Amino acid sequence: MTAVDAPRTGAARHGAAVRPGAWRAMAGNPLRFLISSWPWRALAYLATGPLVAAAWLAAVAVLAAAGVVLTPVVAGVVLLALVPVSAVGYAAVERRRLRWLDPRPAPTPHREPPRPGPRPWLGFRLREAATWRELGYALLSSLLAVVDLAVPFVIIVGSTVSASAPWLVDHGDQLQYGPSVTVDRPPEAWAVAVTAVLLLVAGLYAMTALAAARAALARALLVRAVEEELVEVRASRARMAGAFEAERRRIERDLHDGAQQRLTGLIMTLGLAGLDGADPALIGKGRAEARAALEELRDLVRGIHPSVLTDRGLAAAVASLAERSPVPVEVRADLPARPPESVESAAYFVVAEALANVAKHSGATRARVTLRRAGPALVLEIWDDGAGGADASRGTGLQGLADRVAVHDGSLRLSSPHGGPTIVRVEIPCAS
Known part of the structure; x- marks a missing residue:
């Protein structure tokens, strides 16, 4: 069974981003990793982090001191308010440093203030949760700066000194490891040197892993989560679906209350004209054309949204589709509660289009539609015993169905081997 995919949004593509490069590099060939730039990137990341933290702490100290001194005036309050907001700039620098270890995009979690100007900007930033999260990260990063400096220093300096043990011993020096271990002979010195290389x-x-972990912490606290972007995309799509549904109801109401009523009145007027002695042939032709137009309008309204779907629900509407299908259709429905209206409408049109495809293209002698709930999702299966070989790329309407389902964050899967049978399976998340 293959999936028929709808076009992906930018947020979804970001959600499929690869793992951070440092972790992937460490999991690969050891020799390639050692001669690559990743250890140097990790060293640069760990070494510059404390410098950024120290600069931020100095700026915070100046702001806090000036704010305390100027507290009696408004400027002092503003300076004190800038202390937490200063973490916004610190976080911006940290997001740029992330590129050294993590190639994924690092969008800011901050929103645009509703009004321009320094005062609205400051008030908006102070109310944002992202600002205080960045302040917490800045304080935590300042505490971890000691580890960021100590680990590379111990690894590089310790390994370098130990690796040079043979040279030091040859020049009359000795190495002391703890209170009881002294290296002052060449054999011991060479053993220490080999061990130092392995430890290096x-x-x-270890240094790269520490840097990657620090980068992961920065991403978790400073970068707008992909999940948040996806939630926004889903909410936007839900709003669009709701707007389309409202527009559909308006068109349906206008057709029902406007054009259909006018045509009904025309038919009655033509009938009265016939009683007054007008040409019966012309009157009959006019009434026939008006009736045909009225039937077309009724079919159009039914195609926009059938009344049985609104009044009796999805199972009854699908049963009505099955009765009108030229191919015998069995309907199996197990829906303890009605789905949301927009989901119900999407499911109905998926079944309608699928049954139309069965009648037009499959050569089937029978079909079956199954409707059921599976946890939080509505599941549809349309089966037929036709010739199979359905392909979304050949314009059979399946891609359009997939796009309609994707609006509701659903999925459509097709199984249609040559010789049949064909199965279209649709899953649409729904809250009720």
Whole structure:
């Protein structure tokens, strides 16, 4: 069974982003990792982090001191308010530094203020949760700066000194490891040097892992989550679906209350004209054309949204479709509660289009439609015993069905081997 995909949004593409490069590099070939730029990137990331933190702390100290001194005037209050907001700039620098270890986009979590100007901007930033989250990260990062400096220093300096043990011993020096271990002979020095090289290799991995973990922490606290973008996209699509549904109801109401009523009145007028002695042939022709137009309008309204779907629900509407289908259709419905109206409408038109495809293209002698709830999702299955070979790329309407389902964050899957049978399976999340 293959999936028929709708076009992806930018947020969804970001959601499929690869794992951070540092982790992927460490999981690959060890020699390639050691001669690559990743250990150097990790060292640069860890070494510059404390410098950024120190600069931010100095700026915070100046703002806080000036704010306390100027507290009696308005400027002092503003300076104190800038202390937490200063973390916004710190976080912006950290998001740029993320590029050294993590190639994924790092969008800011901040929103645009509703009004321009410094005062609205400051008030808006102080009310944002992202600002205080960034302040917490800045304080935590300042505390972790000691670890960021100590780990590379111990790994690089310790390994370098130990690896040079043979040279130091040859020049009359000795190395002291703890209170009881002294290296002052060449054999011991060479053993220490070999061990130091091995420890350096392990240390480069440890240093890169620490840097990658720090980058992951920064991403978790400072970067707008992909999930948040997807939630916004889903909410936007739901609003669009709701707007389309409201517009559909308006068109249906206008057709029912306007054009259909006018045509009904025309038919009655033509009938009265016939009683007054007008040409019966012309009157009859006019009435026939008016009736045909009225039937077309009724079919159009039914195609926009059948009244049985509104009045009796999805199962009854699908049963009505099955009765009108030229191919015998069995309907199996197990729906303890009605889905939301927009989901119900989408499901109805999926079944209608699928049954139309069965009648036009499949050569089937029978079909079956199954409607059921599976947890939070509405599941539809349309089965037929036709010739199979259905392909969304050949313009059979399946891609359009997939797009309609995708509006509700659903999925459509097709199984149609040559010789049949064909199964279209649709899952649409629904809250009720």
